[in-house]
Amino acid sequence: MRHVLKRAGQGMAVALAWAGLMAGLTGCTGEGLDIGSKPRSPGETIRVTPEDGAKGVGSDGPLEVRLPSGRLERVRVTQIEDDGPTEVHGAISEDGLRWNPGKGTRLDLAAKYSVDVVALDGHGRRSARHTTFTTEVPGRRFIGYFKPENRSTVGTGMIVSFDFNRAIENRAAVERAIRITSEPPVEIAGHWFGNERLDFRPREYWKPGTRVTIDLRLRDVQAAPGAYGIQQKTVGFTVGRSQVSLVDATAHTMEVRRDGGVLANLPITAGAPKSTTYNGKMVVTEMYDVTRMNGATVGFKKRDGKGEYDIKDVPHALRLTDSGTFLHGNYWAAPETFGSANVSHGCVGLRDEKGGSPDAPAGWFFDRSMIGDVVEVVNSKDKTVDPANGLGGWNLDWDVWKAGSALH
Secondary structure, X not given: OOOOOOOOOOOOOHHHHOOOOOOOEEOOOEOOOOHHHOOOOHHHOOEEEOOOOEEEEEOOEOOEEEOOOOEEEEEEEEEOOOOOOEEEOXXXXXXXXXXXXXXXXXXXXXXXXXXXXXXXXXXXXXXXXXXXXXXXXXXXXXOEEEEOOOOOEEOOOOOEEEEEOOOOOOHHHHHHOEEEEEEOOOOEEEEEOOOOEEEEEEOOOOOOOOEEEEEEEOEOOEEEOOEXXXXXXXXXXXXXXXXXXXXXXXOOEEEEEEOOEEEEEEEOEOEOOOOOOXXXXXXXXXXXEEEEEEHHHHOOEOOOOOEOOEEEEEEEEEEOOOOOOEEEEEOOOOHHHOOOOOOEOOOEEEEOOOOOOOOOHHHHHHHOOOOOOEEEEEOOOOOEOOOOOOOOHHHXXXXXXXXXXXXX
């Protein structure tokens, strides 16, 4: 896949908290679907205020979800930072066309929020949208939005990742103020990707059962002239079982290994010759029970500017890169495609049914996956994924990783 790298899914891994609902404008899917024959879906017109990616939103909003037609089925607005997700309470109007927060609701400053919506059209077809926005950071303060979520349980490939709201000039001071320890203890090192992102990981995947503590002492740390930190807290997460899946793009198979043993071998479809799948190790950062995939958002456009594909109800989707690589369910390709051909725009596809079936390979895999699991792709006619594209840091050897620290 040839996407322009765009940082997405920042902050805490809220998908873990509400995987059964969330959906967004995402990357790739298979060929052979007649998009033009599909009826108009509410997913095209779900209107969320503030707009996706908005920054500096005031504590009084505005905050609203609107639908010109159809009916809102579920809306959840969540603050995805600090000590874990906190829901903003609100209500859907009687006509099903609007959601508004409760009277007197005020948003926290220096926080990140996600808005997750599922809507139905007049025929009961489900569509979804996922957006995020951040609220105003007081004065010239800075804050780091981080993942994974506090008190979460994650896979052994999880990387601790900070995205800062402003450029960090004194990277050594900021890195020194973030102390990450584990039990059992292992060496953990930081690596800067530019001046707004700092990731941490050990030499090898975490061992199952490891407890990781993140001690933030950023308050009053000067990151740039006149810019001081405001965070002072301790958070952490637990590492669950090990699951690493090996996708062979040439053999069209995926071997799923759990705690060292083979759990299953599943037939897959990967990127077609003109839109191949990245090689390398990728980490699951988001999980969507249903999501919208629109080619226009990642560079696959027709001459009229519309996406080469626009599917509102892609089931069982797991995000692997920020640029739009997913492992997801595919109900539109012929069953014989899986295990025999590569037809996607860069994603890895598993056979599924419309609406998503727990008994299909995609549903089976989704139900056995978690944020932080590793999917490694080999034998694809593409380059290795950029280490900054999602949590791709496992593709750097340990010496190179440590060389990216401001403390060495």
